[in-house]
Amino acid sequence: GESVGLHLPTLSVQEGDNSIINCAYSNSASDYFIWYKQESGKGPQFIIDIRSNMDKRQGQRVTVLLNKTVKHLSLQIAATQPGDSAVYFCAENIRTDSGYALNFGKGTSLLVTP
Amino acid sequence: ETGVTQTPRHLVMGMTNKKSLKCEQHLGHNAMYWYKQSAKKPLELMFVYNFKEQTENNSVPSRFSPECPNSSHLFLHLHTLQPEDSALYLCASSRKLAGEDTQYFGPGTRLTVL
Numbered sequence: 001g002e003s004v005g006l007h008l009p010t011l012s013v014q015e016g017d018n019s020i021i022n023c024a025y026s027n028s029a030s031d032y033f034i035w036y037k038q039e040s041g042k043g044p045q046f047i048i049d050i051r052s053n054m055d056k057r058q059g060q061r062v063t064v065l066l067n068k069t070v071k072h073l074s075l076q077i078a079a080t081q082p083g084d085s086a087v088y089f090c091a092e093n094i095r096t097d098s099g100y101a102l103n104f105g106k107g108t109s110l111l112v113t114p
Numbered sequence: 115e116t117g118v119t120q121t122p123r124h125l126v127m128g129m130t131n132k133k134s135l136k137c138e139q140h141l142g143h144n145a146m147y148w149y150k151q152s153a154k155k156p157l158e159l160m161f162v163y164n165f166k167e168q169t170e171n172n173s174v175p176s177r178f179s180p181e182c183p184n185s186s187h188l189f190l191h192l193h194t195l196q197p198e199d200s201a202l203y204l205c206a207s208s209r210k211l212a213g214e215d216t217q218y219f220g221p222g223t224r225l226t227v228l
Contacts, residue, residue, distance in 0.1 A: 106156050107156070
């Protein structure tokens with residue numbers, strides 16, 4: 001089946017720098033994408049989502065970019081802080097026999113150093 | 115907090131034991147999900163319930179038995195598990211089972227099968 005994947009398993013950035021986490025998807029029919037953040041010992045936490053009729057969406061210090069031509073999704077975190085250290089997952093919404101389901105990538109571990 | 119709670123947070127059981135995981139959502143959502151998260155693997159969808167009806171069973175072994183008595187509660191009954199079933203079991207809920215609806219996760223139950 002088609003799947004979502006991440007380019008880099010780990011990313012180390014200095015506090016105050018901007019972070020970019022990338023995600024490639026292969027299901028051209030996917031029309032909804034979500035970024036989740038998972039801290040140690042916690043469940044995934046919703047960060048931001050984007051629909052396929054948009055190219056960019058901004059939240060508080062985060063921006064998601066969607067390039068449907070190359071099936072690429074990215075999460076940009078501005079002025080990265082130590083509290084941003086976590087594993088970040090992208091997920092695409094895919095059709096199943098009974099409805100919809102989220103297909104998750106493996107995750108990128110973001111480490112923010114002082 | 116996301117409004118989705120799970121108990122217990124940690125569980126150690128032998129292969130002959132029977133135990134149950136509980137999930138409760140306080141968000142008024144109608145769809146609930148069980149996921150398995152193993153080390154170095156993407157989140158795996160196990161079961162989906164919509165308005166208390168099971169709509170998805172993602173080829174999960176019968177030693178995992180879900181139960182959804184109402185839209186707010188979801189259980190996962192475990193019996194004769196194997197060591198490879200050790201993982202983080204995550205519950206999630208969404209307002210509806212649709213293509214563009216965010217899923218909110220609980221903190222998970224860390225299960226260890228001896």
